[in-house]
Amino acid sequence: MIEFKNVSKTYPNGTKGLKDINVTINPGEFVVIVGLSGAGKSTFLRSINRLHEVTEGEIFVGGTSITKANGKQLRRMRRDIGMIFQQFNLVKRTTVINNVLSGRVGYHSTFRTMLGIYPKADTELALQSLERVNLVEKAYTRSDQLSGGQQQRVSIARTLAQEAKVILADEPVASLDPLTTTQVMDDLKKINQELGITTIVNLHFIDIARQYATRIIGLNAGEIVFDGPVEEATDQKLAEIYGQKLETTEEEAKEVPYVATS
Numbered sequence: 001m002i003e004f005k006n007v008s009k010t011y012p013n014g015t016k017g018l019k020d021i022n023v024t025i026n027p028g029e030f031v032v033i034v035g036l037s038g039a040g041k042s043t044f045l046r047s048i049n050r051l052h053e054v055t056e057g058e059i060f061v062g063g064t065s066i067t068k069a070n071g072k073q074l075r076r077m078r079r080d081i082g083m084i085f086q087q088f089n090l091v092k093r094t095t096v097i098n099n100v101l102s103g104r105v106g107y108h109s110t111f112r113t114m115l116g117i118y119p120k121a122d123t124e125l126a127l128q129s130l131e132r133v134n135l136v137e138k139a140y141t142r143s144d145q146l147s148g149g150q151q152q153r154v155s156i157a158r159t160l161a162q163e164a165k166v167i168l169a170d171e172p173v174a175s176l177d178p179l180t181t182t183q184v185m186d187d188l189k190k191i192n193q194e195l196g197i198t199t200i201v202n203l204h205f206i207d208i209a210r211q212y213a214t215r216i217i218g219l220n221a222g223e224i225v226f227d228g229p230v231e232e233a234t235d236q237k238l239a240e241i242y243g244q245k246l247e248t249t250e251e252e253a254k255e256v257p258y259v260a261t262s
């Protein structure tokens, strides 16, 4: 369970990234965060594993305050939280399996992982993780020889090797074409359903949010303006999130990645 209690984030320049957020995300949920650019989606997601520090309130993960955790406890808590980035964040010049194995670093000494020495069980886990995303045959290929969609699926496998209980995905498909978008989102959904991993995804695309989410949280200017099951995320509700009409002309639609803007 992830709980935000009266969480606000003010950046050093005074910009309010989040304003008094109170929300609980239950184990196994597939939550999609939507909102206009600058609404606070990244700030929200990155607060959970403290890539961003909040300035007020507290975030609890599995009942323990990550806001107050430090040192060893923070490292242990972060081990349970996998992160997926828009730009995949793989080490491109090394093999796919080495990238997946890097999900194990939180379990071993720095010295051991620097030398790239992992127990056999880790290699087996890494191969199983690659199997889940249908990329086991690419295990010994250099990562930069894979397509963008394949690289993103490797980064999903890395979170599986990490044995994460929560996956945070920050615009995971923003750099991908529609076909690869589907493959990546299908993998995230499959993993969520089969392994029960709580999944929180930031997305620009409303139609994909509706297709995959069990719950949608809408942010606007750092505040939660919608929180409900996907069936309740009607066009009218989404228009409220985006503060404008959803219908766009064909010309407008060409200019923007989602339908809900002008």
Ligand SMILES: Nc1ncnc2c1ncn2[C@@H]1O[C@H](COP(=O)(O)OP(=O)(O)OP(=O)(O)O)[C@@H](O)[C@H]1O
Binding pocket: 011, 012, 013, 015, 016, 017, 035, 036, 037, 038, 039, 040, 041, 042, 043, 044
């Ligand atoms: N490092 C920073 N310093 C100052 N302001 C920031 C910083 N990072 C984000 N912000 C501001 O905080 C607000 C929320 O930004 P955030 O990146 O969380 O939004 P977002 O919904 O993820 O947007 P996008 O879809 O463009 O990534 C915006 O007004 C943004 O300009």
